[in-house]
Amino acid sequence: MSRGPELIITEKDNAARRIADILSGESATADRMNDVNVYEWGGKRCIGLSGHVVGVDFPAEYNDWRDVEPVELIDAPVTKTPTQEGIVAALRRLARNASRVVIATDYDREGELIGKEAYELVREVNEDVPVDRVRFSSITENEVQEAFANPDDLDFELAAAGEARQTIDLTWGAALTRFLSLSARQLGDDFISVGRVQGPTLKLIVDREREIQAFDPESYWELTGELAKSSGDPFEARYFYLNDEGNERERVWDEAVADTLTEALDAADGATVDDVTRRTQTDDPPTPFNTTAFIRAAGSLGYSAQRAMSLAEDLYTAGYVTYPRTDNTVYPEDLEPRELIEELSAASAFGDDAKQLLDQDDITPTEGDEETTDHPPIHPTGELPSRNDLSDDEWEIYELVVRRFFATVADDATWEHLKVVAEIADAAVAANGEPTTEDLTLKANGKRLVEAGYHAVYPYFSQSETHVPDVTVGDELAITDTAIEAKQTQPPRRYGQSRLIETMEGVGIGTKSTRHHTIEKLYDR
Secondary structure, X not given: OOOOOEEEEEOOHHHHHHHHHHHHOOOOEEEEEOOEEEEEEOOEEEEEOOOOOXXXXXXXXXXXXXXXXXXXXXXXXXXXXXXXXXXXXXXXXXXHOOOOEEEEOOOOHHHHHHHHHHHHXXXXXXXXXXXXXXXXXXXXXXHHHHHHHOOEOOOHHHHHHHHHHHHHHHHHHHHHHHHHHHHHOOOHHHOOOOOOOHHHHHHHHHHHHXXXXXXXXXEEXXXXXXXXXXXXXXXXXXXXXXXXXXXEEOOEOOHHHHHHHHHHHHHOOEEEEEEEEEEEEXXXXXOOXXXXXXXXXXXXXXXXXXXXXXXXXXXXXXXXXXXOOOOOOOOOOOOOHHHHHHHHOOOOOOHHHHHHHHOOOOXXXXXXXXXXXXXXXXXXXXXXXXXXXOOHHHHHHHHHHHHHHHHHHOOOEEEEEEEEEEEEOOOOOOOOOOOOOOOEEEEEEEEEEEEOHHHHXXXXXXXXXXXXXXXXXXXXXXXXXXXXXEEEOOOOOOOOHHHHHHHXXXXXXXOOOOHHHHHHHHHHO
């Protein structure tokens, strides 16, 4: 058996550097081999790959688009060739005399496949070396040390699932890309790219665009009036009526009726409060971040899906957040929220909010509908970066993750809603199937935040309030201003990136690991 150093293989260089620092107590030294960083300490070496370092392709005889019919690709053999030759050469050199190999790639299907690719490269030069697999959901000292103390085996079946996906993507994409490009006579740089996920995603976008183009807008009118108590600021009220089903409606679909209503509103001396309704609404905190929810939240801050995931992956590799590719929306049982909040309270940016949470009587996290056993929802690890350790974008995403965790353990918020209905008697308005009551009715909806709850620590949701004064039934209100606004119905909106990812997830297109890459590819092309 070989008696050289133990070899640790990670998915990327920054993960290799982080793991080497943890396992060596920051004593590891870095050297270069084939222009690749190799970290060494105490009889161990650690090298980072660059994701997939081998790729699947067809043999060279299938490369001529004009001589090979696209249908021939369906049964064509698939070969694997190095795509990162420098990394592959360095890995082979290190593996040749290794006494043990530990694969520490990401803990998901793609990571298992990358680990299997590394395993096969190792076996080409060292048939007998023991190969172990370690798995972790955050690159923190405790989790990494525990993973290396309890190694496991590679999951070849999970890797085979990733391999099958690779082969299907190649065959599907290559055959259809060639077929459409040849049919349209668009070759060279102008070829038509098609993919197993890319094509259906593009169809979602095209279908929505066709729906927008085919949309036939309808005109309608909305009426408002400014109401005021004898002493007090005016507040806006909207005209409404009840349709045949007894539902409130604000849109007037006939211009003649709208003009008649406006004349009646302008001529009115005042309105009488007919009904006052108060209700309290509980505003539940959000559930933990899975990948889709995270991308949507980051999108509201202006980040593309690809950029958001790239920043989250960098924060994961640095040990500040858990693995960002997850469907899970339920924290694991071994997560101690109070302990994590106490750790985060040491950061000046979050100290006051953390102390406020620690004063709560109960710290019980919210739960979503999806519970899986591979990775927890995305949350901070308790490893605290200083503000200077991160770029502005990294900090903004890190703060988003921290505050989402805070929100999931915070108290409910409470809103108070006030609805005031006022009538203008004997307005005499009716025509063309529109409202037939002789009273013209206005309503005002107010709301105020009574208990901030989770909003105090998670400022990303709207906290806007609408003021409506306290009135009682029978009060007389002055009409200080009136307005009529002509509008048209609007077509459905084009997809934003986060909404498109939600739609893809809903119809089963792609995975949490591929959706943002697919969208970025469509944008680029």
